[in-house]
Every structure is written in C-alpha cells, then in structure tokens.
Amino acid sequence: MPLTDNPERFVPGGTVWMSVPGGVEAAYTIGSVRGQKDKLVISLSGITSAEEAGKFRDREMFVPDSEVPPLPEGEYYQYQIIGLDVYYYDGRLLGKVKDIFPAGERDVYVVAGAGTEYMVPATPETVREVDLKAGRITLYRMEGYIE
Numbered sequence: 001m002p003l004t005d006n007p008e009r010f011v012p013g014g015t016v017w018m019s020v021p022g023g024v025e026a027a028y029t030i031g032s033v034r035g036q037k038d039k040l041v042i043s044l045s046g047i048t049s050a051e052e053a054g055k056f057r058d059r060e061m062f063v064p065d066s067e068v069p070p071l072p073e074g075e076y077y078q079y080q081i082i083g084l085d086v087y088y089y090d091g092r093l094l095g096k097v098k099d100i101f102p103a104g105e106r107d108v109y110v111v112a113g114a115g116t117e118y119m120v121p122a123t124p125e126t127v128r129e130v131d132l133k134a135g136r137i138t139l140y141r142m143e144g145y146i147e
Helices: 050-054
Strands: 015-020 024-036 039-044 085-087 093-103 106-113 116-121 127-131 136-139
Touching (some): 085 106
Antiparallel strands (some): 015 024, 024 039
16 A cells, blocks of 8 residues: 555666565565555565565565655655654643544644544644654644643
C-alpha cells in the first residue's frame, strides 16, 4: 500500500530500501510494478523465487532522506510528523502523533497520550509550530476542545 505523496517514485529501474531479517537495511532496484486494488505489486531485481520474495512480503519500503524531494516551507511528510511530541500552548504535553488521516483539504493528527486521544486538525489556526529538530509540535489554545 503506497504511503507516499509521490507514487510515481515506484518505476522500473528506481531504487527502494527495506529492512531485511537481522535488521540490516539494503537497497533494491525495482524490476516491475503493477496495481492491484489499492496496493502495488512490485518485483525487485535479483529476487527470482517465490521463497526469496516471501521474505519481503508486507515489509515497508522507503527511500533515504537524502532522496526525498524537499517540500515548500511549512509542509511536511507524514513520516516527519508521526512520532513527534505534541504540546499545548501552555507547555502541557498532550502526547505523540500516532497517525494522520485526511479530512477534506487538511490532515488530522491523531495524538495519543495519558489514556486520551485527540484529533487535531493540521491547520494554521491550530498548529503554532512544528519543530522537527526538537521533535515537537506546539498548538495554539483551542477553547472548548482541549482544556
């Protein structure tokens, strides 16, 4: 299932990375790609048997940060946001972003912490700052929603 804003990245001859058994990361060249419902079926060059391919089933493919195209200022990839700590305007830690889902023109951050889950719209009116280096998101005051 592609989790990218750029599905064109999966083309024959392209390179993807995966963790393989033992926790080692390795690069693989894409041999072929075909769609199957909402998923992609990708063959990897050098993987020639069903047994070899089975080791990669349902594994996450990725590209190194150095190969990710830059986004305009103020825009972020989901992988950059998931896992960040979320702080309320008053400095209180609400939790971590555990998921993101689309809702109309904006995304919604699912923030989990202390037995509570918040759905935070990723809008300029709710998100004061995203600081990737510090690993945190700071929100504005959201009266009636978070108190």
